[in-house]
Amino acid sequence: MTEHRILIGDSKNIPEIPSGSVQLIVTSPPYPMIEMWDEMFGNQDSSINESLSKGDGMNAFYKMHKLLNRTWEECDRILADNGFICINIGDATRTINGDFRLFSNHTQVISFFLEKGYSVLPDIHWRKQSNAPNKFMGSGMYPAGAYVTYEHEYILIFRKGGKRVFKGTGRERRQESAFFWEERNVWFSDLWDIKGTSQVITASKTSRSRSAAYPFEIPYRLVNMYSVKGDTVVDPFMGLGTTTLACMASNRNSIGVEINEEIAELAVKNIAASANNLNGIIDSRINRHVEFIDSLPADKRKRCYKNIPHGFEVITKQETAIKIDRLASVDQNGYIFTCSYE
Numbered sequence: 001m002t003e004h005r006i007l008i009g010d011s012k013n014i015p016e017i018p019s020g021s022v023q024l025i026v027t028s029p030p031y032p033m034i035e036m037w038d039e040m041f042g043n044q045d046s047s048i049n050e051s052l053s054k055g056d057g058m059n060a061f062y063k064m065h066k067l068l069n070r071t072w073e074e075c076d077r078i079l080a081d082n083g084f085i086c087i088n089i090g091d092a093t094r095t096i097n098g099d100f101r102l103f104s105n106h107t108q109v110i111s112f113f114l115e116k117g118y119s120v121l122p123d124i125h126w127r128k129q130s131n132a133p134n135k136f137m138g139s140g141m142y143p144a145g146a147y148v149t150y151e152h153e154y155i156l157i158f159r160k161g162g163k164r165v166f167k168g169t170g171r172e173r174r175q176e177s178a179f180f181w182e183e184r185n186v187w188f189s190d191l192w193d194i195k196g197t198s199q200v201i202t203a204s205k206t207s208r209s210r211s212a213a214y215p216f217e218i219p220y221r222l223v224n225m226y227s228v229k230g231d232t233v234v235d236p237f238m239g240l241g242t243t244t245l246a247c248m249a250s251n252r253n254s255i256g257v258e259i260n261e262e263i264a265e266l267a268v269k270n271i272a273a274s275a276n277n278l279n280g281i282i283d284s285r286i287n288r289h290v291e292f293i294d295s296l297p298a299d300k301r302k303r304c305y306k307n308i309p310h311g312f313e314v315i316t317k318q319e320t321a322i323k324i325d326r327l328a329s330v331d332q333n334g335y336i337f338t339c340s341y342e
Helices: 035-044 046-053 055-076 105-115 171-178 181-187 217-224 242-250 261-294 297-300
Strands: 002-008 023-027 078-090 093-097 099-103 119-127 152-159 191-193 232-235 251-260 327-333 335-339
Touching: 002 261, 023 055, 023 217, 023 242, 035 046, 035 055, 046 055, 046 242, 046 335, 078 105, 078 217, 105 119, 119 297, 152 217, 171 327, 181 217, 181 261, 191 335, 217 242, 232 242, 242 251, 242 327, 242 335, 251 261, 251 327, 261 327, 261 335
Parallel strands: 002 251, 023 078, 023 232, 119 191, 232 251
Antiparallel strands: 002 335, 078 152, 093 099, 119 152, 327 335
16 A cells, blocks of 8 residues: 655645655756746745846856755755655756857756765656757858757756665565566666657646646656655655656655645646556556567577566566556545555
8 A cells, every 4th residue: 555645835845754754756846947937936036036137047047056956955854865866857048138058957956966975876868859840049051050959858866875775575575666677678778768748737727837747657767766665755846746646556655745736736636537547557567568578589488487476477587576566446535645556
């Protein structure tokens, strides 16, 4: 059984979450210097608006990251030793006072966690390919005036302290939480080619027109890569609750924090409406694996091992204990969802 809580509040201060109680943080924060977030940052620090109005983009940029750093400080407090934090963030390009430039958000985040003593692990480029025929920015075919178009965002991965050690029942949970050989080969690549999700918010109650949500596949992979069953995963910028759904499908507990009450209410509705689809996602994962095994030549099939809980074949011995649980029920009590599993 897992529990999934939604907290309405500012992720710079989350007293409801005890220190060192979280094994994984997966999130995508507002990106500094992306215009849709100017108002949100400006409401928290009015001097950001002043800097933008004066055309001082770099000053505004550093102030925005100063605000984000307060959330990262709180994440450091709640994260257990040997825990991971995975942050999806994109850099921003913007013209201010006629000067077009890049604002490197990912380097600011890396600098913060380096200073906190975290291990910076290899990052992932999430490729969000544009279908536009004219991808360049600037002066057409003339040299020295055109700019590279960004089609990727970063998934930054940090570890607090050394490697996590699993003992007793923790070892069993780790074995049950293993991923398939063919999943590992895709998930642990440094390039993820995943189609983005719809950003449009149609609900009339919200003041925002875009959700800034990432696709389910991103947190689903990260939750399975860097946590085990029964762990607690936190998303300090919950949005519409995509990380929560990924945790429900993966038999992890979760806590989502959202500062905007209107968005939090939408998240509750989104989670409740999407819960029935999670078994379809779980079944698809199993079916993809079975199809992969069926596609192997006969000589490779002979070298396969048998997965004990499910009975299908697997490539390595480490996969023999994988146990992928389907949801039996999802119960809702206000802003708390409780999942039981088959």
